[in-house]
Amino acid sequence: MKMQFKKNMNTQPQTDIKRKNSKIFKTISASLLIITCLFVSLPTQGQSQPSRIGIEQPGYILDMAFYYYFADDYVRAIEYFKKYIEIKGDQEVPLRFLGKMALERDYLDDAIEYLERAAKVAPKSEETLYYLGRAYLSDDQTQKGVQTLEQLHELSPGDISTLYILVQVYNQLNDTRKEMIYYRKLSGALKGRGGFNPLLYKSFIRLAIYHNQRKEYADALHYYKEIHQMNPRDFKAAFILGQLYKANGRYAEAAEIHEPLVKIQPNNIQLLHSLVDTLFILNSVKTNYYFSLYKNSTNRMDTLYRAIGEQAKGNNEKALALFKRATRKNKNKLSLQVGLLRSTPMTNLKEKKQAAFMSLYFAQQIQAYPLAIKFASTLNKLLDHESSQTNFKQKFFYATVNEENYSKEANDLAYHYIEFYTYHGSTNEMVRRPKAALSYYLQALKYIGKLESWLEAAKNTDKIDEPSYLKKIDDLKYRKSALLIACGWLTVYDYKESQFDSEKLLLKAKEIDPEDARAYYFLGILYHNEADKNNNNKAGYEKSEQYLLEAQKAFIVASKNNTAPSVIYFHLGVVSEKLGKFEETEKYLLKAIEMDPFNPGYLNFLGYTYSQHNVKLDQAYKYVKTALEEDPVNEAFLDTLGWILFQMKKYEEALGHLLFAKSLADDRDFDDSVISFHIAETYYMLENYPMAKIYYQQTLDTIDASSEPLDEVYLKERINKIKSMYNKKGN
Numbered sequence: 094m095k096m097q098f099k100k101n102m103n104t105q106p107q108t109d110i111k112r113k114n115s116k117i118f119k120t121i122s123a124s125l126l127i128i129t130c131l132f133v134s135l136p137t138q139g140q141s142q143p144s145r146i147g148i149e150q151p152g153y154i155l156d157m158a159f160y161y162y163f164a165d166d167y168v169r170a171i172e173y174f175k176k177y178i179e180i181k182g183d184q185e186v187p188l189r190f191l192g193k194m195a196l197e198r199d200y201l202d203d204a205i206e207y208l209e210r211a212a213k214v215a216p217k218s219e220e221t222l223y224y225l226g227r228a229y230l231s232d233d234q235t236q237k238g239v240q241t242l243e244q245l246h247e248l249s250p251g252d253i254s255t256l257y258i259l260v261q262v263y264n265q266l267n268d269t270r271k272e273m274i275y276y277r278k279l280s281g282a283l284k285g286r287g288g289f290n291p292l293l294y295k296s297f298i299r300l301a302i303y304h305n306q307r308k309e310y311a312d313a314l315h316y317y318k319e320i321h322q323m324n325p326r327d328f329k330a331a332f333i334l335g336q337l338y339k340a341n342g343r344y345a346e347a348a349e350i351h352e353p354l355v356k357i358q359p360n361n362i363q364l365l366h367s368l369v370d371t372l373f374i375l376n377s378v379k380t381n382y383y384f385s386l387y388k389n390s391t392n393r394m395d396t397l398y399r400a401i402g403e404q405a406k407g408n409n410e411k412a413l414a415l416f417k418r419a420t421r422k423n424k425n426k427l428s429l430q431v432g433l434l435r436s437t438p439m440t441n442l443k444e445k446k447q448a449a450f451m452s453l454y455f456a457q458q459i460q461a462y463p464l465a466i467k468f469a470s471t472l473n474k475l476l477d478h479e480s481s482q483t484n485f486k487q488k489f490f491y492a493t494v495n496e497e498n499y500s501k502e503a504n505d506l507a508y509h510y511i512e513f514y515t516y517h518g519s520t521n522e523m524v525r526r527p528k529a530a531l532s533y534y535l536q537a538l539k540y541i542g543k544l545e546s547w548l549e550a551a552k553n554t555d556k557i558d559e560p561s562y563l564k565k566i567d568d569l570k571y572r573k574s575a576l577l578i579a580c581g582w583l584t585v586y587d588y589k590e591s592q593f594d595s596e597k598l599l600l601k602a603k604e605i606d607p608e609d610a611r612a613y614y615f616l617g618i619l620y621h622n623e624a625d626k627n628n629n630n631k632a633g634y635e636k637s638e639q640y641l642l643e644a645q646k647a648f649i650v651a652s653k654n655n656t657a658p659s660v661i662y663f664h665l666g667v668v669s670e671k672l673g674k675f676e677e678t679e680k681y682l683l684k685a686i687e688m689d690p691f692n693p694g695y696l697n698f699l700g701y702t703y704s705q706h707n708v709k710l711d712q713a714y715k716y717v718k719t720a721l722e723e724d725p726v727n728e729a730f731l732d733t734l735g736w737i738l739f740q741m742k743k744y745e746e747a748l749g750h751l752l753f754a755k756s757l758a759d760d761r762d763f764d765d766s767v768i769s770f771h772i773a774e775t776y777y778m779l780e781n782y783p784m785a786k787i788y789y790q791q792t793l794d795t796i797d798a799s800s801e802p803l804d805e806v807y808l809k810e811r812i813n814k815i816k817s818m819y820n821k822k823g824n
Contacts, residue, residue: 151180158187167194185215193224201232212241219249226255230262238262251282257292270691273303274722280319281725294323298330305333310340321350328357332364339371342461347371355383360390366398370428373401374464376435381405396422400432412436427455434471439478446475446509453516462524469517476509490543499551504565507544511537511572518579527583534576534583541573570605577602578611585619595619610647614661617641621668629802634671641665659688663695670702678702686716693720693730701733704740713737728757732768739775748775766795770803777811786815 158173171194174187192207208225215221222245229238239262245255256279263272280296301316317334320327331354338347351368358364365387372380384402388394394402400415413436419429433448449472456465480486485506492498518533545566552562581598596619603612617640624633641664648657666681682699689695696716703713717734724730735751738744751772758768773788792799793808 149180151177154180155187158190162190162194167198170194183210183214185211185218185221188214189218189221189224192221192228196224196228196231199231201228204228205232205234217248219245219252222248223252223255226258230258235262235266246278250278253279253282253292256282269303273300276300276303278725289323294320297323301330301333305337310337313337314341326357328354332367335371336367339367340459342456342459342464344371344375344461344464348375348377352379355386359386362387362391365390369398369401373405374428374431395419397426397429397432400436401428404432404436409436409438424451425455427452427459427461430455434468442475442479446472446479449475450509450512457516457520457523460523462520465520466517466524469513469520472513473517476506476513479506489547494546494550496551496554496556499547499556501556504544504547507540507547511540511544514540515572515576522579522583531580531583534580538573538576538580541569541576545569574602574606574609574612577605578609578615581612581619582615585615585622608647608651610644610651610657613640613644613647614664617644617664617668621664621671624671629671631672634668637668638665638672641668656688659685659692659695662688663692663698667698670698675702675706691719691723693723693727696720697727697730697733700737704733704737707740710737710741714741726757728754728761728763728765728768731757732765732771735775736771739771739778742778744775744778748772748779751775764795764798766792766799766803767801769795770799770808773811782815782818786812789815 154173154177158170158177161167161170161173171191174191177187178184178191188207188211192204192211195201195204195207205225205228208221208228211218211221212225222241226238226242226245229235229241239259242255242259242262245252246259249255256275259275260272260279263269263275276296276299280293280300283290283293283296286293297316297319301313301320304310304313304316314334314337317330317337320330321334325331331350335347335350335354338344338350348368348371351364351371354361354364355368365383369380369384369387372383380401384398384405387398388402396415397419400412400419403409403415404412412432416429416432416436420433423429430448430451434445434452437445437448439445449468453465453468453472456462456468483502483506485503488498489503489507514533514537518530518537521527521533522530548557548562548565548569551557553559557565577598581595581602584595584598596616599612599616599619602609603616606612617637620633620637620640624630624637627633641661645657645661645665648661649655662681662685666678666685669677669681679699679702682695682702685695686692686699697720700713700717700720703709703716714734714737717730717737720730721727721734731750731754735747735749735754738747738750741747751768755768755772758765769788769792773785773792776782776785776788789808789811792803793805793812796803796805796808
């Protein structure tokens with residue numbers, strides 16, 4: 094594909110002054126060279142003319158080459174640069190200037206020839222790589238151009254000109270993913286500079302739009318917040334930011350962003366429409382005021398908003414009729430269900446309860462957890478009110494369980510309590526209240542157990558026939574298994590104070606529903622965690638592997654495409670690595686990557702595994718670079734990259750990445766002695782023994798925080814060896 098590089102690409106963004114050859118700079122440089130020539134090369138009065146030998150000296154020739162270059166006399170500059178190369182052979186600087194002049198004059202073949210020779214002499218010259226990359230792109234050698242510029246990016250990650258060109262190249266290649274990767278890097282390089290930066294602003298806008306279109310609302314929200322901070326008066330960006338807050342369930346923040354916008358555009362119907370909806374859901378006293386503005390700005394108002402207006406004025410009867418009419422069009426709207434909940438009287442408890450359930454459900458779906466907790470509280474009061482009217486709890490739990498005492502109404506109310514406790518437990522789990530979540534899940538299990546007894550007593554009677562009984566029992570079986578798994582999952586991780594036994598809960602779930610792959614999967618994770626805690630216990634890893642293989646089989650049986658989720662293969666790869674099964678590890682991780690090719694965790698783990706075995710380092714490097722494209726400031730990924738470069742014997746490059754990883758870990762108050770160990774080993778290979786000793790000691794001091802086993806004896810031997818080296822020098 095033709096790149097149209099020179100016509101369409103601005104290779105010098107306004108924010109970057111590097112490599113600008115302005116007339117002023119050239120004039121000053123030429124003047125300095127003229128003065129130098131006058132004092133050094135040209136004869137003074139009474140002196141003889143410079144000898145032919147002096148004129149043919151390489152230094153004089155190079156001075157004249159630069160003199161003519163900065164005087165814009167390219168013909169003579171080229172003549173002298175070539176003459177210098179004839180005498181001295183290929184050198185990077187004159188070849189680069191020859192290539193640069195050829196590029197500026199659009200002699201692309203000559204430019205590429207000179208710049209390739211320069212790159213051969215000095216493969217890490219940033220200037221040469223920059224101009225060579227541009228020359229390739231101008232000559233439609235896109236792949237070479239990209240490779241060269243990405244090589245330059247490796248050497249100088251923060252170079253804005255390079256990043257900007259790569260953004261434009263990938264834009265023209267329609268490779269949106271790579272374009273956004275470099276926009277992310279560009280924004281990182283530009284952020285923190287003083288003043289308003291148009292290129293940074295553009296980067297944030299492109300990234301925000303990209304993530305919003307992909308419905309990656311959390312990422313889109315992040316970039317729209319950046320845009321809003323840079324320019325609070327950008328109406329469109331602020332409006333979208335408020336909408337994204339709503340999409341992420343953050344209604345109070347949405348109102349905080351949208352309200353000031355009304356002062357800017359008081360008759361913006363779309364803005365007022367959204368703000369009224371937000372404030373109504375929040376039950377704000379401001380709803381009526383903004384509804385009035387909305388009403389005065391539009392000639393056409395749908396039924397839902399007419400209902401909101403009536404309820405805001407306190408006309409619940411009219412509001413209810415309108416809300417019910419609005420359900421014919423779309424029931425799946427939070428504000429509609431909230432309106433029904435508020436306007437339905439207690440005399441119609443069934444419908445009010447249904448609206449409470451739906452409000453809770455929709456709030457949970459959009460992660461509006463504070464609202465979900467409020468709706469759950471309302472629902473609980475409604476259920477308890479209904480229970481008290483019929484003395485339900487007393488009869489359900491303490492009456493004799495028989496056919497005579499069974500009632501459909503009690504059966505339905507028990508189901509409602511089960512759903513309430515399940516939903517509310519889930520909400521509490523999401524807001525990191527594990528004890529509360531467990532208590533609600535266990536309450537749901539308590540109701541299920543009792544309801545099973547009632548159904549058993551009433552089966553094959555006129556109260557419940559066989560098919561209905563079996564259907565209800567199957568449903569309760571599924572709910573019980575799911576709740577046991579949820580309880581087990583909660584207790585697997587960071588809820589150590591819980592008295593519940595994760596393994597027993599998960600095994601019980603497995604017994605209830607042997608085909609539920611989740612129980613096997615969580616048991617696999619449980620045993621893996623326990624093995625990690627118990628000094629890498631081999632039997633624990635073997636048990637983990639067994640359950641993960643069972644999970645794989647169960648998922649395959651249940652799936653339509655004859656495969657398990659990628660995360661199963663990933664965990665099988667991880668546990669295989671713990672068991673020292675390299676071939677199995679590689680097989681599973683490659684399968685996971687095949688299914689999810691840009692998952693940074695998968696890519697990093699396989700890359701690190703290769704580095705630990707010192708095999709396939711080129712492939713490992715590619716995997717980890719891709720992982721860093723997805724998450725460029727992840728200390729674990731940077732540590733992996735550093736260790737791969739270490740294994741490649743590129744110690745200086747390795748050290749930069751490892752020190753960056755350490756700084757990121759320190760910023761998070763995260764101690765992982767593996768990073769310190771890798772830094773120590775790198776300093777040792779660079780023969781910087783004092784720094785190596787510091788990091789070996791740091792590794793030893795924090796060895797308990799290591800993410801993988803480290804050899805304490807080896808560390809002490811290294812420290813003692815360095816000490817003895819310096820003791821000998823001292824003697």
